Amino acid sequence: MRIRTLTALAFAACITGGVSLRAVGDDQSFAKIERGRYLAVAGDCSACHTVPGGKPFAGGAALETPFGALVGPNITPDVATGIGAWSEADFLRAMSEGIGKNGTRLYPAMPYPAYTKVTRDDASAIWAYLRTLEPVGNAVQSNQLLFPFNARRPATATWDLINFKPGVFEPDPAKSETWNRGAYLVEGLGHCGTCHTPKNITGGDRGDMVLQGALLQNWYAPDVTTDLRTGIGSWAVEEIVRYLKTGANSFDIASGPMAEAVENSTSHMTDADLLAIATYLKDSPPRNGPAVAALAGNDRRMVAGQAIYEDRCAACHVSSGAGAPTLFPRLAKAPLIQSDDPTSLIRVVLIGSRAGATAAAPTAPAMPAFGWNLNDAEVADVLTYIRNAWGNAAAPIQPASVATLRDRLQR
Amino acid sequence: MTRKLPATDVVIIGLGWTGSILAHELTGAGLNVVAIERGPWRDTATDFPPAFAQDELRYHIRHDLFLRPAQQTMTFRNNVNQTALPIRAWQGFMPGNGVGGGGLHWNAQTWRFNPTDFQLKTHLTQRYGSKFLPENMTIQDWGVTYDEIEPYYDKFEYLCGTSGKAGNLNGQKQAGGNPFEGPRSREYPTPPQRQPYAAVLFAQAAKELGYFPFPQPSGNLSQAYTNPLGVTLGACTFCGFCEWFGCGNYSKASPQTTILPALIRQPNFEARTNCEVVRINLDKSGKRATGVTYIDTSDQEWEQPADLVLLCAFQLFNVQLLLTSGIGKPYNPSRNEGVIGRNYSYQVTSNVDAFFDDKNFNPFISSGSIGMCIDEFNGDNFDHGPHGFVGGGYMGAVQTGGRPILTTRTPPGTPAWGAQWKKAVADNYLSSYETMVHASSYSYRDVYCDLDPTYTDRLGRKLMRITFDFHENELKMSQYLTDRLAEVVQKMGPRQIVKLPRTGPYTSTQYQTTHTCGGAVMGTDRSISAVNRYLQSWDVPNLFVMGATAFPQNAGYNPTDTVCALAYWAADAIVNQYLKNPGPLVQT
Numbered sequence: 001m002r003i004r005t006l007t008a009l010a011f012a013a014c015i016t017g018g019v020s021l022r023a024v025g026d027d028q029s030f031a032k033i034e035r036g037r038y039l040a041v042a043g044d045c046s047a048c049h050t051v052p053g054g055k056p057f058a059g060g061a062a063l064e065t066p067f068g069a070l071v072g073p074n075i076t077p078d079v080a081t082g083i084g085a086w087s088e089a090d091f092l093r094a095m096s097e098g099i100g101k102n103g104t105r106l107y108p109a110m111p112y113p114a115y116t117k118v119t120r121d122d123a124s125a126i127w128a129y130l131r132t133l134e135p136v137g138n139a140v141q142s143n144q145l146l147f148p149f150n151a152r153r154p155a156t157a158t159w160d161l162i163n164f165k166p167g168v169f170e171p172d173p174a175k176s177e178t179w180n181r182g183a184y185l186v187e188g189l190g191h192c193g194t195c196h197t198p199k200n201i202t203g204g205d206r207g208d209m210v211l212q213g214a215l216l217q218n219w220y221a222p223d224v225t226t227d228l229r230t231g232i233g234s235w236a237v238e239e240i241v242r243y244l245k246t247g248a249n250s251f252d253i254a255s256g257p258m259a260e261a262v263e264n265s266t267s268h269m270t271d272a273d274l275l276a277i278a279t280y281l282k283d284s285p286p287r288n289g290p291a292v293a294a295l296a297g298n299d300r301r302m303v304a305g306q307a308i309y310e311d312r313c314a315a316c317h318v319s320s321g322a323g324a325p326t327l328f329p330r331l332a333k334a335p336l337i338q339s340d341d342p343t344s345l346i347r348v349v350l351i352g353s354r355a356g357a358t359a360a361a362p363t364a365p366a367m368p369a370f371g372w373n374l375n376d377a378e379v380a381d382v383l384t385y386i387r388n389a390w391g392n393a394a395a396p397i398q399p400a401s402v403a404t405l406r407d408r409l410q411r
Numbered sequence: 412m413t414r415k416l417p418a419t420d421v422v423i424i425g426l427g428w429t430g431s432i433l434a435h436e437l438t439g440a441g442l443n444v445v446a447i448e449r450g451p452w453r454d455t456a457t458d459f460p461p462a463f464a465q466d467e468l469r470y471h472i473r474h475d476l477f478l479r480p481a482q483q484t485m486t487f488r489n490n491v492n493q494t495a496l497p498i499r500a501w502q503g504f505m506p507g508n509g510v511g512g513g514g515l516h517w518n519a520q521t522w523r524f525n526p527t528d529f530q531l532k533t534h535l536t537q538r539y540g541s542k543f544l545p546e547n548m549t550i551q552d553w554g555v556t557y558d559e560i561e562p563y564y565d566k567f568e569y570l571c572g573t574s575g576k577a578g579n580l581n582g583q584k585q586a587g588g589n590p591f592e593g594p595r596s597r598e599y600p601t602p603p604q605r606q607p608y609a610a611v612l613f614a615q616a617a618k619e620l621g622y623f624p625f626p627q628p629s630g631n632l633s634q635a636y637t638n639p640l641g642v643t644l645g646a647c648t649f650c651g652f653c654e655w656f657g658c659g660n661y662s663k664a665s666p667q668t669t670i671l672p673a674l675i676r677q678p679n680f681e682a683r684t685n686c687e688v689v690r691i692n693l694d695k696s697g698k699r700a701t702g703v704t705y706i707d708t709s710d711q712e713w714e715q716p717a718d719l720v721l722l723c724a725f726q727l728f729n730v731q732l733l734l735t736s737g738i739g740k741p742y743n744p745s746r747n748e749g750v751i752g753r754n755y756s757y758q759v760t761s762n763v764d765a766f767f768d769d770k771n772f773n774p775f776i777s778s779g780s781i782g783m784c785i786d787e788f789n790g791d792n793f794d795h796g797p798h799g800f801v802g803g804g805y806m807g808a809v810q811t812g813g814r815p816i817l818t819t820r821t822p823p824g825t826p827a828w829g830a831q832w833k834k835a836v837a838d839n840y841l842s843s844y845e846t847m848v849h850a851s852s853y854s855y856r857d858v859y860c861d862l863d864p865t866y867t868d869r870l871g872r873k874l875m876r877i878t879f880d881f882h883e884n885e886l887k888m889s890q891y892l893t894d895r896l897a898e899v900v901q902k903m904g905p906r907q908i909v910k911l912p913r914t915g916p917y918t919s920t921q922y923q924t925t926h927t928c929g930g931a932v933m934g935t936d937r938s939i940s941a942v943n944r945y946l947q948s949w950d951v952p953n954l955f956v957m958g959a960t961a962f963p964q965n966a967g968y969n970p971t972d973t974v975c976a977l978a979y980w981a982a983d984a985i986v987n988q989y990l991k992n993p994g995p996l997v998q999t
């Protein structure tokens with residue numbers, strides 16, 4: 001296989017007079033490469049394919065799944081360890097069908113169920129860009145799944161049958177161009193659903209719960225539908241754009257995996273694309289979750305939680321839960337605070353968290369860890385309080401949930 | 412063996428206030444900057460989060476954020492006839508250590524100096540005649556004027572988001588501000604902090620006496636603020652654990668809350684922490700710095716070559732490094748020659764304590780820069796002719812905390828321990844208040860720094876020796892100012908007041924401020940200054956020395972607004988003059 005490629009390249013070199021090997025197979029159009037670079041950023045390819053601080057796209061960033069770890073492979077043009085031996089057609093097929101060179105089925109950690117919607121033109125531009133990267137020799141063992149999930153082919157073939165609908169994005173003629181661009185980015189290249197859409201037992205997206213929030217690597221990627229309580233229904237389009245552009249808006253500050261997504265991807269996107277994403281998200285149907293009533297203020301947990309809140313939290317988030325824009329997230333009427341799944345909340349109280357930093361909002365304030373001086377019941381009470389104060393309403397937190405996550409985070 | 416590192420454009424010694432400012436300005440100009448910092452990296456959420464920031468024992472009593480004298484100290488004596496002894500525990504002043512420097516645990520009282528402070532010698536001799544000044548007083552002009560550095564004051568205050576009320580906008584007096592201040596080009600970035608009860612009472616009393624009280628300019632912010640670098644600070648919560656502490660709420664202006672988040676994004680910036688610079692290296696001519704040598708915590712020595720060396724290690728360590736590196740002529744008081752170590756100065760504070768019967772001040776509601784002040788008795792704002800001294804200070808109700816261990820004010824006559832003491836502490840905690848004078852310290856021929864003949868540090872280098880005492884002029888001033896303050900406090904209606912004017916001799920075992928100044932002062936005459944008006948070394952033009960080191964004498968205000976304004980002023984000169992034509996910016 002390798003020999004054949006080399007021969008083909010050598011032959012190509014002959015006919016072009018040996019000026020440039022790359023000129024033959026690759027389009028050297030600057031505009032195309034530049035567009036590919038932008039699309040690779042918009043698709044946040046580096047999230048999986050670049051280790052922080054490592055060589056770009058040389059692979060190695062691990063994604064922890066319930067089935068074991070999947071590590072982003074090396075996608076630099078290195079022949080031995082990267083995709084230097086791939087053809088453009090191989091790449092396009094991987095993007096649209098989830099099938100790699102030699103016909104191996106890829107794991108859906110490579111979000112081909114979303115990338116299949118990417119136009120051929122765009123995928124080709126990404127390919128043109130990837131070809132310009134410095135080839136890096138870095139062998140990556142990408143499949144670190146546990147038995148039986150490590151037996152790749154048959155399992156993923158079945159998986160595809162259940163979870164994968166191939167096909168390029170089809171614009172909705174009834175909607176605006178901006179809306180369609182947004183839908184294309186959200187459903188396709190941006191692969192927002194990879195984190196934000198709940199999964200079925202096989203790990204595939206639940207089509208009936210698109211973008212309604214899901215758990216991933218001990219973080220809860222929140223509901224981003226227009227639900228008023230748990231989603232982004234109360235955020236104006238401009239606030240969504242600002243969040244994606246800077247990592248912070250009047251309500252919230254990105255942290256955890258979303259901070260990385262903002263730092264590496266959305267903060268580098270054009271305002272027009274961010275507006276498109278926001279327009280599309282704002283037009284999506286709300287989750288319409290079950291109505292939830294706030295706990296009574298005199299509930300034992302509310303009383304205890306409020307006392308802890310005033311002592312430990314109010315200095316920054318202030319007594320009214322209003323926070324301070326771009327510095328201390330707002331808790332009152334905040335979607336994430338009222339999420340069905342409280343994992344992120346418990347997590348940041350236990351071990352703290354640093355917000356993302358962008359050129360426009362470089363502060364990167366951090367939430368300190370309280371796990372060392374609040375016990376499980378105290379963490380549960382203070383969270384129960386903030387989930388049910390100031391007009392918020394959400395299920396109380398059980399000390400056992402805190403204990404479970406505490407244990408998981410220590411491992 | 413010393414290991415040599417690849418050269419860089421700029422090396423900065425110390426990453427406190429001035430180091431951070433210079434690093435940001437010079438990386439912004441495209442230079443590669445390496446900052447070398449003696450202490451650790453420090454950050455809000457990990458080092459002093461609200462979960463444990465308010466720990467008086469850890470931070471105040473046990474000096475958590477400060478330099479350990481075992482790593483570096485100096486010797487002290489009051490006069491040339493004494494033998495200096497090493498300072499083995501910080502008490503008189505508190506050198507910072509670690510990223511942020513003193514800027515991390517300062518109060519953030521953010522004062523500008525008065526325009527006449529910059530031409531002090533000229534001004535005072537013009538007004539009172541040269542005979543009016545004490546014979547051995549060595550005050551001098553700065554070589555830079557208030558008007559020249561006004562834009563840089565403004566820049567620092569807008570970096571910090573300083574909370575205050577202007578008293579003079581472009582020459583127009585403003586009600587509610589300090590009517591004696593120099594003209595400001597615009598209003599403070601944020602309004603003044605709200606004031607506690609005692610400060611409000613003080614202001615009322617001062618008004619009744621015909622004075623013009625105003626809120627102390629504060630770097631504890633009255634409201635959230637996003638600075639020109641895009642960095643956001645929150646509103647101060649009046650937690651009262653401010654000076655000596657880091658702020659867990661992102662509300663106190665510090666390098667951490669104003670510059671570092673932007674600076675660390677610069678790809679051409681690098682910081683090396685827990686690395687102590689032991690010397691500035693010179694080439695054979697002695698006229699050019701080639702970089703610095705530093706040691707890490709494993710005692711490994713490294714040489715960092717650089718084209719430009721910026722000394723930002725705080726006043727004391729700036730002078731020490733100049734002396735130990737053999738840069739500039741060391742000052743000799745008997746011959747009155749030399750410049751390094753010359754014109755060391757400090758600050759003269761004093762207090763009036765007031766005990767009330769019918770008041771509850773809730774003194775724990777406070778911040779590092781809270782308070783109402785008057786400036787009638789600062790600098791040359793009043794006629795010194797009848798009084799026989801020069802200098803002055805601001806005064807006000809500026810109690811910055813009511814912390815549990817050290818806030819134990821008791822009326823005179825209370826036993827120093829036991830049940831009666833405890834009762835007196837409890838009885839007076841809420842109903843007594845401390846007011847204060849913050850006054851100038853002028854320079855004298857016999858007050859200076861040099862290398863100690865006896866004591867050496869852990870590396871075998873001679874310790875720096877400080878020779879300092881208050882002079883007659885300062886003690887007279889302190890008495891006069893304390894009396895004026897007492898008149899205002901008396902008007903507040905206390906049961907009893909206690910006047911505590913500063914008395915000699917100076918002792919390094921009693922805290923006043925960490926406003927040590929001078930030792931490599933700026934000026935236009937190189938026989939009496941170590942650096943020119945751009946803080947550039949006369950002797951080694953690719954070395955600039957920042958900090959209060961440059962103050963020819965100290966004014967009656969806290970130094971840092973001026974220290975940082977000068978840092979911006981120097982950065983501007985480096986970027987817009989020096990880089991275009993490296994060499995002396997002022998010819999002699």
Ligand SMILES: Cc1cc2nc3c(=O)[nH]c(=O)nc-3n(C[C@H](O)[C@H](O)[C@H](O)COP(=O)(O)OP(=O)(O)OC[C@H]3O[C@@H](n4cnc5c(N)ncnc54)[C@H](O)[C@@H]3O)c2cc1C
Nearest residue numbers: 425427428429449512513514518519520688724958969971
């Ligand atoms: C408790 C306290 C309260 C204060 N309150 C006020 C106030 O309210 N208002 C005001 O105007 N000023 C105040 N100050 C003074 C203020 O902190 C300083 O004026 C200011 O920080 C000086 O800035 P700088 O850059 O010169 O030094 P710093 O900010 O102290 O920075 C110097 C840095 O250099 C490092 N360093 C020293 N030697 C070496 C070496 N050999 N190698 C490497 N690194 C080295 C130090 O570790 C330090 O981090 C206060 C100081 C203290 C300690």
Ligand code: SF4
Nearest residue numbers: 631647650653658778
């Ligand atoms: S008094 Fe204000 S500025 Fe100072 S540490 Fe407390 S909250 Fe911060």
